[in-house]
Amino acid sequence: MKVSVKERFFNDLHKAFESRIRLGIMSALAVNDLLDFNSLKEYLRVTDGNLATHLKALEKEKFIGIQKSFIGRKPNTKYYMTEVGKKAFNDHLKILEKLIKSQK
Amino acid sequence: MKNQQDYRRDIAEIRFMMERSSKFLSLSGWAGIMAGIYALAGLFIAYNVFGFNPDVIDYNTISTGSESFTLTEIITTAVLVLISALATAIYFSWKKAKNIGEKIWNATSRQMLTQMAVPLVTGGILIIVLILKNLVGLIAPLTLIFYGLALFNAARFTILEVKFLWEWYRLD
Numbered sequence A: 001m002k003v004s005v006k007e008r009f010f011n012d013l014h015k016a017f018e019s020r021i022r023l024g025i026m027s028a029l030a031v032n033d034l035l036d037f038n039s040l041k042e043y044l045r046v047t048d049g050n051l052a053t054h055l056k057a058l059e060k061e062k063f064i065g066i067q068k069s070f071i072g073r074k075p076n077t078k079y080y081m082t083e084v085g086k087k088a089f090n091d092h093l094k095i096l097e098k099l100i101k102s103q104k
Numbered sequence B: 001m002k003n004q005q006d007y008r009r010d011i012a013e014i015r016f017m018m019e020r021s022s023k024f025l026s027l028s029g030w031a032g033i034m035a036g037i038y039a040l041a042g043l044f045i046a047y048n049v050f051g052f053n054p055d056v057i058d059y060n061t062i063s064t065g066s067e068s069f070t071l072t073e074i075i076t077t078a079v080l081v082l083i084s085a086l087a088t089a090i091y092f093s094w095k096k097a098k099n100i101g102e103k104i105w106n107a108t109s110r111q112m113l114t115q116m117a118v119p120l121v122t123g124g125i126l127i128i129v130l131i132l133k134n135l136v137g138l139i140a141p142l143t144l145i146f147y148g149l150a151l152f153n154a155a156r157f158t159i160l161e162v163k164f165l166w167e168w169y170r171l172d
Helices: A002-012 A020-031 A037-044 A048-060 A083-102 B004-022 B029-049 B071-099 B107-132 B136-157 B163-168
Strands: A064-071 A074-081
Touching (some): A020 A048, A020 A074, A020 A083, A037 A048, A037 B004, A074 A083, B029 B071, B107 B136
8 A cells, every 4th residue: 555655746846847847946946936038047057048948947837937027228137936836846855755754 | 576675775865965956065263263263363453453442333434443543553453353254264165165076056056045145245345334423432343243144044945954854854
């Protein structure tokens, strides 16, 4: 029976959080209200294209939102965590915690 | 399928990313100690060598202490203390950043300096006005107030402030 409980946990683990980079984006946005593309790139140390792909994926899940503004004439895109994203991230942490505890 | 090791690594990764994106990890304790030593040295010079001891808020254009000190020398001392403290802070932080593989000039340090700059620049302008108006007695206490406000703003970027992070992972 224990196995089935564990299996259920695995299924609960959101696909969006399987990637280290996506998990990293969510972690950084969890403690910062707004972050721009370049800051995220600096923190995660990934290429532009790679980061853009993962941001798009998270945006599609509605986990993150985009705020567009201008600095002078240069467009500046900032990212933030949505309520849906916050809940998903919190749940993910809780599941991770349970998984680790169940295997102790 | 992931195993327990992977989950532990995930958690470590989350914690690391939260820290890196919100804390100025390269802040050096030595820089703080050295800044304090420079300040004490500056104080010693101002008080003992130049006899600077303003105990009145001075409204007169002829400063009461003008016979025992010149303001230019005091300000030069203060500027020298500031420059050495800043140079030391930058040097030690740069060294620490290199050690832990971080860049000293990253998004977090930029945010922290912006937060600190607001009260510091405000206070700086006010104090320059006070110097021009010969209100010497107010300068020392006001620098402390604005410095305190700057530190209050910077506090959330230092490692001591873990309350917020604590909320996110109530893991043991």
